[in-house]
Amino acid sequence: MFAGLGYNSSIMKLDHVGIAVTSIEQSRRFYESGLGLPAAPHTEEVAGEKVRVLKLECADPTHIELIESASPDSAIAKFIEKRGPGLHHLCYQTGDIVADIARLKSQGFTPLWDAPRPGADGCLVMFFHPKETFGVLTELAQKSR
Numbered sequence: 001m002f003a004g005l006g007y008n009s010s011i012m013k014l015d016h017v018g019i020a021v022t023s024i025e026q027s028r029r030f031y032e033s034g035l036g037l038p039a040a041p042h043t044e045e046v047a048g049e050k051v052r053v054l055k056l057e058c059a060d061p062t063h064i065e066l067i068e069s070a071s072p073d074s075a076i077a078k079f080i081e082k083r084g085p086g087l088h089h090l091c092y093q094t095g096d097i098v099a100d101i102a103r104l105k106s107q108g109f110t111p112l113w114d115a116p117r118p119g120a121d122g123c124l125v126m127f128f129h130p131k132e133t134f135g136v137l138t139e140l141a142q143k144s145r
């Protein structure tokens with residue numbers, strides 16, 4: 001904790017770091033054997049985003065997500081085409097995604113969609129474009145209850 005700030009349980013936690021990869025099979029070796037991060041037993045297909053995702057445990061609750069395109073017209077495929085594989089987005093956990101989106105909107109930050117959508121792990125998610133977030137694609141995720 002930062003001195004003087006005290007602990008506030010409502011501060012958002014970093015949920016995951018999304019990393020765009022051309023191949024989960026090829027890149028997982030670095031994270032699993034190299035860094036020793038335990039991988040989820042299976043990759044998950046996120047149909048809405050046309051991607052496959054492999055989660056690797058980091059410090060709780062943060063994890064690493066390797067994201068591979070499942071279709072040439074996915075946002076991840078376009079990202080890799082333009083910028084190459086690498087750091088794609090940061091995701092913060094929220095307890096109330098609707099309220100957090102409303103607050104960000106009231107401060108002039110425009111969410112990517114009209115309403116949150118289903119993401120990996122049954123979460124509800126929303127993204128904010130790097131144009132408005134000083135260069136970092138930012139995701140909010142609310143766990144399903």
Ligand code: ZN
Nearest residue numbers: 018065091139
């Ligand atoms: Zn994500």
